[in-house]
Amino acid sequence: MVIKEERFGYKIFVRENRMEIRVCYDDQVYNSSNWTxxxxxxxxxxxxxxxxxxxxxxxxxxxxxxxxxxxxxxxxxxxxxxxxxxxxxxxxxxxxxxxxxxxxxxxxxxxxxxxxxxxxxxxxxxxxxxxxxxxxxxxxxxxxxxxxxxxxxxxxxxxxxxxxxxxxxxxxxxxxxxxxxxxxxxxxxxxxxxxxxxxxxxxxxxxxxxxxxxxxxxxxxxxxxxxxxxxxxxxxxxxxxxxxxxxxxxxxxxxxxxxxxxxxxxxxxxxxxxxxxxxxxxxxxxxxxxxxxxxxxxxxxxxxxxxxxxxxxxxxxxxxxxxxxxxxxxxxxxxxxxxxxxxxxxxxxxxxxxxxxxxxxxxxxxxxxxxxxxxxxxxxxxxxxxxxxxxxxxxxxxxxxxxxxxxxxxxxxxxxxxxxxxxxxxxxxxxxxxxxxxxxYKNQKRMMNHKTRSIQSIGADSTFRILTCLHSRQQVEGIANLLRLSNPTSQSRIHAIGVHLVELTEHTSAAMLIVHDAFRSKSREHHKTNESGNAGQVVEALEEFGRENGPLISLECMTAISRYSTMHVDICSIAEDKRAALIIIPFHKQENGKDDEAESMDSYSIRSMNQQVLSNAPCTIGVLVDHGLGNHMSSSTGAYRIIMFYIGGPDDREALAYVWRMAWLPNVHLTVVRFVQGSCPVEATPAETDAEGRGGILNLLEENEMQMEMDEELIHEFKSKMANNGQSVSLSEVVVNSGEETLVVIRDVMQQNDYQLCVIGKGNRRISAAESGLLELAEFQELGAIGDAIVTTNFSTGTSVLIIQKYDAIAHRKGEELVE
Structure with a gap:
């Protein structure tokens, strides 16, 4: 009899290559025949x-x-x-x-x-x-x-x-x-x-x-x-x-x-x-x-x-x-x-x-x-x-x-x-x-010195580069319809970068997706026979959309695999490398009525990721709340109805530039509702002064006056150029003195017509009576005051909402410093 192993104070004895027959622990011997x-x-x-x-x-x-x-x-x-x-x-x-x-x-x-x-x-x-x-x-x-x-x-x-x-x-x-x-x-x-x-x-x-x-x-x-x-x-x-x-x-x-x-x-x-x-x-x-x-x-x-x-x-x-x-x-x-x-x-x-x-x-x-x-x-x-x-x-x-x-x-x-x-x-x-x-080994990222970081910077004969993020197959259709509404033309084509966001788990499937992404065959038949699962469905749906809409829309498929806590770094890095002018990210709550797959995802982590992207994006970014975008046209006109609520500021001007582009499509009817400040004074709230000297009440008031002048110039240009667009574009102005009056107007306007898409600016760094008192009550601060009010209310359950935030160079540099 020999000791085969000794640990934790007990000894296991083995005789003639047989199994364990006796165990000694604490100087006592327990035999399998008498110990039960x-x-x-x-x-x-x-x-x-x-x-x-x-x-x-x-x-x-x-x-x-x-x-x-x-x-x-x-x-x-x-x-x-x-x-x-x-x-x-x-x-x-x-x-x-x-x-x-x-x-x-x-x-x-x-x-x-x-x-x-x-x-x-x-x-x-x-x-x-x-x-x-x-x-x-x-x-x-x-x-x-x-x-x-x-x-x-x-x-x-x-x-x-x-x-x-x-x-x-x-x-x-x-x-x-x-x-x-x-x-x-x-x-x-x-x-x-x-x-x-x-x-x-x-x-x-x-x-x-x-x-x-x-x-x-x-x-x-x-x-x-x-x-x-x-x-x-x-x-x-x-x-x-x-x-x-x-x-x-x-x-x-x-x-x-x-x-x-x-x-x-x-x-x-x-x-x-x-x-x-x-x-x-x-x-x-x-x-x-x-x-x-x-x-x-x-x-x-x-x-x-x-x-x-x-x-x-x-x-x-x-x-x-x-x-x-x-x-x-x-x-x-x-x-x-x-x-x-x-x-x-x-x-x-x-x-x-x-x-x-x-x-x-x-x-x-x-x-x-x-x-x-x-x-x-x-x-x-x-x-x-x-x-x-x-x-x-x-x-x-x-x-x-x-x-x-x-x-x-x-x-x-x-x-x-x-x-x-x-x-x-x-x-x-x-x-x-x-x-x-x-x-x-440090992956030194080469900073791209390109000027097309916003929609307004896209020339009439320049390619519009849009990076779209997707979590599941169910989000492909909404993104695809938004790309179609972006009005690709032979002079200004759209280059879309479809990025499938995959959460990094404990399993090898994520790594296998990277192998698939890196060594993907360009054969269409090869895709159909070999791709499987949600990842394959997303890629196949994106590539099918690219084939149907070429050559005006070129599509590039990619996969970003990371933990949600750091996935914003991947998104921003890809946008920088691809010189994107616009990033589209899906809202963490998707209610397109197709299935419950979006509800099974980690909504809290996705929301946190969206907030990080909004803070560090190297270009303009839009948050899409998809309620079935483009699934049906207006029953009365047979066209897509798009509405925009304009208050003012850089985000609203960027949003107007986007719907301006959409308005030239023959089957799009655009309605712009501009909120004009009434006679009531606007109370400015204190703001922290940043490293560049921006902030503080006086600075904000001065900047607000400058923004209002820029708004007037853009609205005047919009009116003059849209005058030749016939009945497809309408602009109205409404005087409001509080956020409550704004919500009443939004509710009445959206209930009058069946709109497929509502585009608004997030509203960073602006002072307006139209949204006074709304931001403090907002459930989703990343959507802005008006965006949160539209999304969380029942003004129109079938209208998708796109919230636009324009690229801010100073804010982007501060975000990079925080990341480092």
């Missing part, structure tokens, strides 16, 4: 206590590491290490109260169930389509870049194991080295994507190469892992290999077509119910049970089931149901338990010193960098700094590496010391990536 505790009494409360301690400690560590911009995965592993024998696990009272053996076992079983569903979700997000879109050169560089780290990881493992005895077999050590090589050679795609998103270098060539390499590396890691399991059991290698090959063939050629057929016959309108998701969960558990019965492990079946599951609405629904529990409970639990099993204070093997461990970590860190220089040798396209950055990015590790290490430990291929060293090395690699990249 009540699992409800002994394990369930303890499980809850362990979850509370682990999640709370990982949250505290994450807050402490927040200034260093470390991921949650890092904090969860560190929390596990602190809970384990390294710190808290060395305290007998803590061990007795929170880590008895039977409760710890139940914790691992719970963790394994979460791992099954995580592996299913990982397989669900991974398919072979992106590989076909990666060019051959990148693929060759990726494969070559994997060989060196794999070889280095395999050979350097012998630095951290005790020297071999003359009578000791080398085969177990080779299998252990294989585990180490797999864990160190892989690159974790989700963590790499989050790093690139945080650094805002998603759209660089370095990022595209790194993501493509990481995607191929992930698939290669799983192939190596399945191979490891197949050869890990002595005397059963042939049976395991046959089972593995049969399993892959089954899921590839039989399971996938069968699942596609079942989904097709279930419903034809993609409206799935909760019980459809429950059937998918049953399929996950059945697949996990079958592969576990074959000896391959339950996670292999879950991954293969997800890998073979057809993409579409049902796959998205299933992923959304798993996401929260998996990302916030199961994955942190897995990382924490991995840290618990890694006693850092006891990781130096017998016969080795800390120098060997440090040397192993340095070699592991340098392997990817050396491979990047090796595969880039002779290439003049990348500088040394870019190659070094690529190598550091390839050191992004994550949950996949931990799974490899834990499987090696469960199969008794790695002992406690070796697995602890590998976990610690993975942790240090993860922590080093972001700080090094921030220090060595």
């Amino acid at each position: 505790p009540d699992p409800i009494v002994t394990t369930v409360p303890m499980l809850y206590s362990q979850l509370i301690v682990q999640l709370s400690l990982s949250g505290i560590v994450f807050l402490l590491l927040m200034p260093l911009k470390q991921s949650r995965l890092v904090s969860q592993i560190i929390a596990g290490i602190l809970i384990g024998p390294t710190l808290l696990g060395s305290i007998p009272t803590f061990v007795a109260k929170l880590s008895p053996f039977i409760s710890d076992t139940v914790l691992e079983y719970t963790m394994s169930l979460g791992t099954v569903f995580y592996m299913f979700q990982l397989g669900l997000e991974m398919n072979l389509v992106p590989i076909s879109k990666i060019d051959r050169k990148t693929t060759a560089l990726t494969i070559a870049g994997m060989v060196l780290p794999l070889a280095v990881g395999f050979s350097s493992f012998f630095l951290i194991i005790p020297p071999l005895n003359p009578d000791e077999s080398i085969l177990p050590k080779l299998k252990s080295a294989y585990v180490c090589a797999i864990a160190l050679a892989g690159t974790n795609l989700p963590d790499l994507t989050r790093t690139l998103a945080d650094l805002k270098i998603m759209r660089t060539d370095i990022a595209r190469t790194a993501i493509a390499s990481s995607f191929i590396s992930d698939i290669a890691t799983w192939l190596h892992l399945v191979t490891l399991i197949s050869i890990s059991q002595p005397g059963q290698t042939m049976r395991m290999c046959i089972s593995t090959v049969s399993l892959i063939l089954f899921f590839t050629f039989l399971a996938r077509p069968t699942l596609s057929w079942l989904i097709a016959v279930t419903t034809s309108d993609d409206h799935y119910k909760e019980y459809h998701v429950q059937f998918v969960f049953c399929g996950v558990l059945i697949s996990a049970f079958l592969t576990d019965s074959l000896g391959l492990g339950s996670f292999v079946g879950a991954f293969m089931f997800g890998f073979s599951f057809p993409s579409g609405q049902l796959a998205r629904m299933t992923s959304q149901h798993i996401e929260k529990v998996s990302s916030w409970i199961m994955v942190p639990l897995y990382c924490t338990v991995s840290g618990i099993k890694s006693p850092v204070t006891m990781m130096v093997p017998h016969g080795r010193s800390i120098k060997h461990v440090v040397l192993f970590m340095v070699i592991s860190w340098a392997a990817k960098i050396a491979s990047a220089f090796l595969v880039s040798f002779g290439s003049n396209k990348k500088t040394l700094k870019e190659v070094f950055t690529l190598g550091v990015l390839m050191n992004s590790k994550g949950l996949v590496s931990l799974i490899v290490i834990n499987i090696g430990r469960e199969l008794y291929l790695s002992d406690v010391e070796a697995s602890t060293i590998m976990v610690t090395t993975i942790l240090l690699l993860m922590m080093s990536v972001l700080p090094i990249i921030k220090y060595t």
